[in-house]
Amino acid sequence: MDRKTRERIVYGAVWLACLAPFVWLAAQAFLAELGANPIERLIRQLGVWGLRLLIVGLAITPLARILKQPRLIRFRRTVGLFAFAYVSAHLLTYVGVDQYFDFGAVWRDILKRPFITLGMMAFVLLVPLAATSTNGMIRRLGPQAWRRLHWLIYAIVPLGVVHYYLLVKADHRPPLVYGAIVFVLLGWRVAERLRNLRS
Amino acid sequence: MLIRNAAGLTENDVTPHEVYLRRREFMAAGLAAGLGLAGGAAAAPLAFKPSKWSTDEKRTKLEDITSYNNFYEFGVDKDDPAKNAGRLKTSPWSVVIEGECAKPGRYALEDILKTAPLEERIYRLRCVEGWSMVIPWIGLPLAALIGRVQPTSKAKFVSFETLMRPDQMIGQRSPYLDWPYREGLRIDEVVNPLTLLAVGLYGQTLPNQNGAPIRLVVPWKYGFKSIKSVVRIRLQETQPKTTWQMLNAREYGFYSNVNPAVDHPRWSQANERRIGEFRRRETLLFNGYGDQVAGMYRGMDLRKFY
Secondary structure, three states: OOHHHHHHHHHHHHHHHHHHHHHHHHHHHHOOOOOOOHHHHHHHHHHHHHHHHHHHHHHHHHHHHHOOOHHHHHHHHHHHHHHHHHHHHHHHHHHHHHOOOOHHHHHHHHHHOHHHHHHHHHHHHHHHHHHOOOHHHHHHHOHHHHHHHHOOHHHHHHHHHHHHHHHOOOOOHHHHHHHHHHHHHHHHHHHHHHHHHHO | OOOOOHHHOOHHHOOOHHHHHOHHHHHHHHHHHHOOOOOOOOOOEOOOEOOOOOOOOOOOOHHHHOOOOOOHHHOOOOOHHHHHHHHOOOOOOEEEEEEOEOOOEEEEHHHHHOOOOOEEEEEEEEOOOOEEEEEEEEEEEHHHHHHHOOEOOOOOEEEEEEOOOOOOOHHHHOOOOOOOOEEEEEHHHHOOOOOEEEEEEOOEEOOHHHOOOOEEEOOOEOHHHOOOOEEEEEEEOOOOOOHHHHHOOOOOOOOOEOOOOOOEOOEOOOEEEEOOOOOOEEOOHHHHOHHHHHHHHOOOOOOOOO
């Protein structure tokens, strides 16, 4: 097998892995296997998978450096765009299915409910990142400006974790686990920066 | 021939029509239970009479009532109780009744069941999370049991406790709530005719995930007030501490009456999703039971006493 074929297979596998939760949820919805409150289940699952993929995206750069595999970086865009797709579907299910496009109620929720305010902020900040994900946009912005813009992700992922934490009633361990992982991934970057400054 | 007992018999002594119609199912269920086919605590049929307090709204599917539960003793996810509650042994069962009453003691479940004839009460249930169901409970009025133990004049409140048994209730091994689960009511709420001690649903004994073998049902309050698998009832002079209030007093008050105008600090209570329905529906003050209960809160600021 030549290198190109192998690359394609690896890339295809990453793509399928990102798509798998969608397929799984769609199959469950189709078979009416989403439980007694399918709308709630769908919103939760889409949100959690969006957060997981955002975290995977944050982990790629440290992994590429630590494992000395710079080519891993090329998966960041795929993972990031899939994360955006899950988060968009999460929001769309809340607005369109849960609230039945009652924009007045959604707006009141955004103003009044801190967890929705933060979730909405995270989504709004994600939009420019998704919109500037093409090679053309990187060229047009210039790599430096593009890099700076995409630092927004360091604010977006913690917002997503807090959004999750705030809606939990009693058992805060799952959002805290996500929070700890994000803390490590961001902490690694801070440490890396400090090391570079010193040398 | 002189039939001496006839006058003592009432309509209640007759097998309810619904039970009669389903007699073959009951025989089949009994047979399955006898053969140990059902595993764990098998559902057993109950005899009951209808009640004027029942709603005629469409009942939530049994499958949904038994698979979508908040019963943190068995885990925090909605499907955890159905998965994990099978290990709970509910027989033998007794309830300690103590405090401000003339006849405190340990009452066996079989004895409690003799307190009053069982009734079917089809009630709306509104969860604090914003969903609701319509559940055909089988039970007896709590007032009957409390009357039996003869409360003293000092009995202003009643507190309730769930069983503490971490080896069978795996959620209790994690300290996200301060176990055992505790709830409380004011004495007038306790003796309100709507307040039910449920031992069954859909004509059968309670599944474990729904609070077997005996639980409280207070239909005008958020679901978490309706404490499950009760082992202790204490009559007391002071307002008891309750589990959710202890965890977060700003979010969960002692009264926790269903009220669309008083939001949970993190989400709206104005509407709810009835399980099995697509569109949300308006939430009703006191969950629609205002005629029976609003009088108890007259003059109280429901925003302050949430």
